[in-house]
Amino acid sequence: MVTQGDDDDDEKLVRLLKKRLKDKKCFVVLDDVWKWDIRVMNILRKRDVRILLTSRQVIENSSILRVPLLDDEESTKLFGEKVFGENGFPSHLEKLGERIAKKCEGLPLMIVIVAELLSKEDKNPGILD
The missing domain is CATH 1.10.8 (Helicase, Ruva Protein; domain 3)
Structure with missing residues (x-):
């Protein structure tokens, strides 16, 4: 598992996810993400992987559904x-x-x-x- 403080190594995260999710269908939840590398999304999109990502930051990507705050x-x-x-x-x-x-x-x-x-x-x- 890669968490904040693990040298913030995006390459390490990508390698780990590729290895663990190889030939699997899954649903990944990434909660309270502050920084996001779009490469991770692109790699996982090619597989049978769906991602739920929550963040207080604006993350630009056309495949992201933004849920607005309540009025x-x-x-x-x-x-x-x-x-x-x-x-x-x-x-x-x-x-x-x-x-x-x-x-x-x-x-x-x-x-x-x-x-x-x-x-x-x-x-x-x-x-x-």
Whole structure:
């Protein structure tokens, strides 16, 4: 396995992936990638390999599907559903929920994690006011 700190050797990664994925069909997940060498994508595309790559950086490639961040309304809706169920926020907590969701900057994973933490808390209105 090649991880950050392994001399950031792109050639080593390409060689390792070629060797490990030879004649295999697979799905590779590369999470939170900060730097990407397009050669890796080109080599693997010729094989039966699909790649899911997540990054906060813009990676230019015509074969990449970009998933946009959630807008404020979508963020608040997701947050409310994860904390309180499909009905969302009680009316007295809606503004607070909007503020918390906005702090998550449209990142669905962050919204879900914060919601999971809060959903474990007592939902007594006095606690969250």
